[in-house]
Each structure stands twice: as C-alpha cells, then as structure tokens.
Amino acid sequence: MSPRVLSALLLVLPFAITSCGGEPRQPSQSTTTPEQKKPVAPLVPKVEIHDWCKEHGVPESICTRCNASLAAGFKKKGDWCDKHDLPDSQCFACHPGLEAEFKAKAPKGAVDK
Numbered sequence: 001m002s003p004r005v006l007s008a009l010l011l012v013l014p015f016a017i018t019s020c021g022g023e024p025r026q027p028s029q030s031t032t033t034p035e036q037k038k039p040v041a042p043l044v045p046k047v048e049i050h051d052w053c054k055e056h057g058v059p060e061s062i063c064t065r066c067n068a069s070l071a072a073g074f075k076k077k078g079d080w081c082d083k084h085d086l087p088d089s090q091c092f093a094c095h096p097g098l099e100a101e102f103k104a105k106a107p108k109g110a111v112d113k
C-alpha cells in the first residue's frame with residue numbers, strides 16, 4: 001500500500017462515519033455547558049439593604065451629614081449646594097422632586113410611609 005492511498009483513506013474515513021448515520025454533534029454540545037455552572041454573583045450586594053440613612057433620607061454611604069469626609073468628593077465633582085451645605089444631588093430644598101426619588105430607591109422597610 002502506498003502512503004498516498006493511506007492518507008486518502010484517513011481523509012475519507014471521518015466523512016464515511018458521519019454520513020453513515022453517525023452520532024450527531026448535538027449530544028456532545030449539550031453535555032459541555034460550563035457557563036451555566038458558574039456561580040452567579042448577585043448584582044446588588046445584600047449589604048446595601050442596610051445602606052440607608054433614615055434621618056436624612058439618602059443612602060448612608062453618600063450621606064454627607066453623617067459622614068462629613070464624603071463632602072470633599074461631591075465638591076470635587078461640582079455636585080455641591082453651597083446654600084444648604086449639601087451635595088446638590090441630595091438637596092431636597094433646591095430639588096423638591098429628589099426626596100421622592102430617593103424614597104423610591106430606598107430599601108424596603110427603610111422608609112416609613
């Protein structure tokens with residue numbers, strides 16, 4: 001047997017198997033689904049549920065009245081109301097609609113109705 005014939009046979013063999021009612025490729029695909037087994041991390045960590053300043057009606061993590069060191073960051077971004085000494089984005093006096101907006105975002109049970 002010449003090497004040429006052998007290699008020709010090897011080329012034809014896989015086609016012969018698949019064309020003769022060989023196993024379809026789907027079963028092997030369905031058994032390999034590694035992405036589904038990945039643990040899904042929650043998008044919102046549960047800790048955030050406690051991230052609420054009831055007193056000031058904003059998330060505790062951005063409450064400058066409870067954590068004065070946060071103010072510098074807001075001032076840097078230009079998000080500051082000098083008149084009320086508050087981040088502009090938290091100034092309910094200047095933006096009456098904000099309070100309702102924050103309340104809507106508040107974790108359940110954090111805001112008294």
Ligand SMILES: [Zn+2]
Nearest residue numbers: 053056063066
């Ligand atoms: Zn506060």
Ligand SMILES: [Zn+2]
Nearest residue numbers: 081084091094
């Ligand atoms: Zn203001």
